[in-house]
Amino acid sequence: MLVFRQLFDPTSSTYTYLLGDSVSGEAVLIDPVFEQVRRDAALISELGLKLLWTLETHVHADHVTGAWLLKNKLGSNIALAAASGASGADRMLADGERVTFGKRSLEVRATPGHTSGCVTFVLDDESVAFTGDCVLIRGSGRTDFQQGDARALYRSVRSRIFSLPETCLLYPAHDYRGLTVTSVCEEKKFNPRLGGEIGEADYAGYMKNLDLPHPKKIDEAVPANLRCGQPGNAADAAAGTSDPAWAPLRFTFSGIWEVEPYWLEENLTAVHVLDVREPDEFTGPLGHIRGATLVPLGELAARAQELPKDKPIVAVCRAGSRSAHATAILGKAGFSEVANLPGGMLRWRGEGRSVEGGAL
Numbered sequence: 001m002l003v004f005r006q007l008f009d010p011t012s013s014t015y016t017y018l019l020g021d022s023v024s025g026e027a028v029l030i031d032p033v034f035e036q037v038r039r040d041a042a043l044i045s046e047l048g049l050k051l052l053w054t055l056e057t058h059v060h061a062d063h064v065t066g067a068w069l070l071k072n073k074l075g076s077n078i079a080l081a082a083a084s085g086a087s088g089a090d091r092m093l094a095d096g097e098r099v100t101f102g103k104r105s106l107e108v109r110a111t112p113g114h115t116s117g118c119v120t121f122v123l124d125d126e127s128v129a130f131t132g133d134c135v136l137i138r139g140s141g142r143t144d145f146q147q148g149d150a151r152a153l154y155r156s157v158r159s160r161i162f163s164l165p166e167t168c169l170l171y172p173a174h175d176y177r178g179l180t181v182t183s184v185c186e187e188k189k190f191n192p193r194l195g196g197e198i199g200e201a202d203y204a205g206y207m208k209n210l211d212l213p214h215p216k217k218i219d220e221a222v223p224a225n226l227r228c229g230q231p232g233n234a235a236d237a238a239a240g241t242s243d244p245a246w247a248p249l250r251f252t253f254s255g256i257w258e259v260e261p262y263w264l265e266e267n268l269t270a271v272h273v274l275d276v277r278e279p280d281e282f283t284g285p286l287g288h289i290r291g292a293t294l295v296p297l298g299e300l301a302a303r304a305q306e307l308p309k310d311k312p313i314v315a316v317c318r319a320g321s322r323s324a325h326a327t328a329i330l331g332k333a334g335f336s337e338v339a340n341l342p343g344g345m346l347r348w349r350g351e352g353r354s355v356e357g358g359a360l
């Protein structure tokens, strides 16, 4: 079975696509965003996938790719078009090549126009294509910088994308209105720049008069993306890669830092344990962790400033959900070293860890 996820970066309105083969667990990630690498790595881990490749549809002008950072974190390989002119990739893709993950593969189709190195990735059965900034939903990528060429883009769309089956779903690299997917049939009919009877010269005329401001991050993004996302200096590299060091924490796709119960039991004196259950639960049959401070979740926002700041805080509740929310409340209140105890007291007791009070 195919695993497929569409992920969004709200800052740059970029879509990142995760494709995996559920039998082998092998996966690829198209157009990862530097600032979203932690999220993407968490999802890949939670779905039990192994990231083989990060793929770029082109050298982006509006955000820095997460390719280099993912290679560092997960050992994935970097692939992008040879025509992109980028350095630091493990594989330079040519038109017609295939990138394989498990029993599935993506075909690389050169679709220049937005940039000269733009490609579209077409799934093996031609049911889905990832068009980058070539075809956007009822739009197209701009052609006024980075070797942009309106006539080339028009020809790419007409000969290499609109020639796919009418039902083929098209997933773009961006959408600025929150639209998520389209199809060949729809865009052929309704794309106001490229569809219907619109000819190459009509399209070129349209694009010449778009008059868009340049992307805000273009001066930073293009040089970094020509290095596949490797930061230009050590400070930026550290900012991108620095995970909290006070415990072997795990970041979840839901956005929570978690600490394993075994680590907490071995390091109880290094942290403050914050129990966010109700008082009768704290003194009830599950007991509580030695030294824990009780602040019920409903009182936490108002009482957060009572909590000491000299050590990291581990939040705990019955099953781990109220305490997950507690970590978010503490984050807002300015606490930076905070983690959740997943599974809460139920898992803690289930693993036979020591408690104060409680029934045997």
Ligand SMILES: N[C@@H](CCC(=O)N[C@@H](CS)C(=O)NCC(=O)O)C(=O)O
Pocket (backbone or CB within 6 Å): 012, 060, 061, 062, 133, 139, 140, 141, 142, 143, 174, 176, 212, 213, 214, 215, 216, 217
């Ligand atoms: N305001 C955005 C600019 C976005 C932009 O220019 N996007 C490019 C893709 S890299 C595009 O082709 N946009 C097409 C359009 O807006 O019609 C930013 O500052 O990043």
Ligand SMILES: [Fe+2]
Pocket (backbone or CB within 6 Å): 058, 059, 060, 061, 062, 114, 133, 141
């Ligand atoms: Fe772009």
